[in-house]
Amino acid sequence: MDKTTRLTLAANLAAGRQQKNVSIEDIERIGISKSRYYRYINGEVDITVADLHKLLELLSMSFSEALYHTVEEADIIQNREISVLTHLRSFTIVDMAKLAIDGQTMDAKTFWPLYQTFVKSIVLYREYMPSTFYEVVLSIHLLAVQKYIINPKKIMLEKMLFVIDAINHQPTRSSNVEMRSLKRLLNFINGWIMSGNDNRRDSIENFLAAARRLQIDVITMNDLQVSMTDIWTKSQTVRETGTPTGLQQLSYYAEIVPPFELTSIGDYLHQVIRDKRIKVQELSQYGFSKTKVYRMYDDDASFRVNDLLTLMPHLGLMPGDLDAVVPQFNDATYRVKYNLQFVAETFIPTAVAQAKMRYDETGHLGFLEQWLELRMIIGSRLDGRWYASEEAKSLGQQAQRLLQSMDTWHDSEFRILKLAWMAVDSVAGVHMMVNMTHANDVDNILQRTYANRVVEGVEYAIFKAMFEGNQELLDALLQVAFEEQKRDDKALKYASWRWRFLMYENYRTYFTNPEEAVGHLVDFFADYDELVGEFEITDKYKTLFNAMWREHLAKK
Numbered sequence: 001m002d003k004t005t006r007l008t009l010a011a012n013l014a015a016g017r018q019q020k021n022v023s024i025e026d027i028e029r030i031g032i033s034k035s036r037y038y039r040y041i042n043g044e045v046d047i048t049v050a051d052l053h054k055l056l057e058l059l060s061m062s063f064s065e066a067l068y069h070t071v072e073e074a075d076i077i078q079n080r081e082i083s084v085l086t087h088l089r090s091f092t093i094v095d096m097a098k099l100a101i102d103g104q105t106m107d108a109k110t111f112w113p114l115y116q117t118f119v120k121s122i123v124l125y126r127e128y129m130p131s132t133f134y135e136v137v138l139s140i141h142l143l144a145v146q147k148y149i150i151n152p153k154k155i156m157l158e159k160m161l162f163v164i165d166a167i168n169h170q171p172t173r174s175s176n177v178e179m180r181s182l183k184r185l186l187n188f189i190n191g192w193i194m195s196g197n198d199n200r201r202d203s204i205e206n207f208l209a210a211a212r213r214l215q216i217d218v219i220t221m222n223d224l225q226v227s228m229t230d231i232w233t234k235s236q237t238v239r240e241t242g243t244p245t246g247l248q249q250l251s252y253y254a255e256i257v258p259p260f261e262l263t264s265i266g267d268y269l270h271q272v273i274r275d276k277r278i279k280v281q282e283l284s285q286y287g288f289s290k291t292k293v294y295r296m297y298d299d300d301a302s303f304r305v306n307d308l309l310t311l312m313p314h315l316g317l318m319p320g321d322l323d324a325v326v327p328q329f330n331d332a333t334y335r336v337k338y339n340l341q342f343v344a345e346t347f348i349p350t351a352v353a354q355a356k357m358r359y360d361e362t363g364h365l366g367f368l369e370q371w372l373e374l375r376m377i378i379g380s381r382l383d384g385r386w387y388a389s390e391e392a393k394s395l396g397q398q399a400q401r402l403l404q405s406m407d408t409w410h411d412s413e414f415r416i417l418k419l420a421w422m423a424v425d426s427v428a429g430v431h432m433m434v435n436m437t438h439a440n441d442v443d444n445i446l447q448r449t450y451a452n453r454v455v456e457g458v459e460y461a462i463f464k465a466m467f468e469g470n471q472e473l474l475d476a477l478l479q480v481a482f483e484e485q486k487r488d489d490k491a492l493k494y495a496s497w498r499w500r501f502l503m504y505e506n507y508r509t510y511f512t513n514p515e516e517a518v519g520h521l522v523d524f525f526a527d528y529d530e531l532v533g534e535f536e537i538t539d540k541y542k543t544l545f546n547a548m549w550r551e552h553l554a555k556k
Contacts, residue, residue: 005067005309010041012066016059019407029362030054046304049265053326060366060412063326064130067319085114089275091121093133093318100139104223108147112159115144119166126171128324131490135221138179141167142224145182150226150234157238164190174537175451177495178219181211181531185228189235204232210530214502216495265308268325270297272315286310348378372399372416380460381540384547387422387460388467396422400433409440414453421461427476433457434480452488455481455500462507463544467551471511478504499528510548518549 017027024034032051039045056066082102085095096118103111118140125133144166148159164186172179185207192200211217211228219226262268273280273293280293287310288296296303311317352374359367375395379386386392399420403413417437424433437453458477465474481504485491492498502524510517522545525538532538 006306007043009067009305009309010043012068013055013059013061014041016061016066016408016410020059021405022059026058027055030058046306048301049303049305049308050300052305057366058362059410060369061410063319063322065410085117087277088117089120089277090124090271091118092272092316092321093136093324094316096121096133096140097136100136100143103140103143108152111143111147115140115163115166119169122170124328125324127327128320129171129173129176130320131494133320134176134179137170138176138219138221139224141170141179141182142219142221142226145226145231146224150230155238160238161190175494175496177499177532178216178221180533181216181495182219182226182228184531184533185211185231189232193235193238207530208232210527214495214499214524214527214531216531262325262329264300264329265322265326266297266300266303267329268322269311269315272317276315278315283311283314286314348374352378366412368402369412369416372402372419376416376419376460381543384544385467385551387463387544392422392460392464395419396424399423403436413440414451417453417457418460421457422464424461424477425470425473427472430458430461430473430476430480452484452491452497454484455491455497459500462504466507466510466548469511474507474510478508499524514548518545521545 016022024037027037028034031054032047036045036047040047052066056063082098085091085099088095091099099114099118103114106114122137125137129137141163144163148156148163152159167179167186168183168190170179170183172183174180185204188200188204188207191197192204208217208229217228219228262271273283280288280290283293284290288307292307296307312319352371355367355371355374359371372395376392379389379391379395383389396419399416400423403409403417403420406413409417421433424430434454437457440453458481462474462477465471465477482501485501490497492501503521506517506520506524521541525541525545529538
């Protein structure tokens, strides 16, 4: 292992502790003594991977953030031979990135087994979708659509249905609009092909009309473009060739994507070593005896960080691979904070109470941030006017004070940024928050999902200004959001953010012509429903717009 890697990790942990005002007493409470912590930071001793995870949870940091600047992903991808991929049973992030690049020049026959391996592998990454990885995943699926649906040398319904099934099972987040729209179209087409019911044609035509209105009828990602109209046109040709009957109609997606269960990092490394067909004796050159390897598989309590860092480059692992799999472990050692995207509404009150209890017990910043975020979710779902309530203002002030107390923010802190913006009540406050946000805007690629932090952050403050009738504040918030288009070259790259700017454009006219503004927003979300089918998101906005409309009528 490169000594610089170990020192960089230690330095990042030490900086995170100081920047977030975490005391040595807090570290001792998680079972790491003062002397051991300082000896590790100074490079005198090693710690276990389990202890590293405890530190990351305490500091509310991810593996990617802690290991930032220790691994150059671009160099690893460039040096990766595509021929290596053909022998692997599963892919990690660098393998997928290599496939997304080299797959563009592959013929359909060569690409097919690699796409199947990708599909089997991607289920492990269901809670992890930062911008660079989302681009990789979307690109691979778009290549499959091009090769097996739009431009196949020979129409093969079995492969076409497999691609449709694979995309429909692709884990996504609400911001992955391109993928969600593609899933919805393919689901419509699959039903139309298999049922023979031409009444479904109208649903597809309505979908494509909405896609044209919201300018997503052609899905673009880097050098790839796929027309959803072309998908539909080609699918009609497939229907004309006739469909098989009986069990032959079914895709075999489920047959090649088995269920999985991981318990620890050692268990995960065991799977990686097996799936990459690495023999245990091959690891001896890196200082791993057979006994040491098997102990690593079974006992994370003795598995050392330096050993993990030594193995990662040889196994083709990135820090993001660890961030993706750790939340899925069923071992209590790795119990992590809730992924709030998947918390059922009926469970949220329980999650709020548990987050507050865990924060009171441990003092972990992550639990305080989680508690604040859950309180925000509850309030905004129940009442459209919540954004202008005293509770929202109080929570916003708490979030703002918490962020101001830190010298550096990580992804967990940015999850409560929208709440902190709600404490803003003046134009001067807007510019103060912009400066704070930019000062901490180190690298968006480490976020679990991409977001421009100013454009995302101002949204709830915009709602607050609209309900309070504060046009000066609304104009200032919208202005700083639109200025990000010049500052951030990714601000218009993803459909979710182009759509966000469409919404913000309608907010500009709220005070001068509220009927028109609300009407346009209702039409926008009708198309959003049609394209994405994510009714929980749109219902939240409809609740908000109904409250805005009632507010307008009350003032007339």
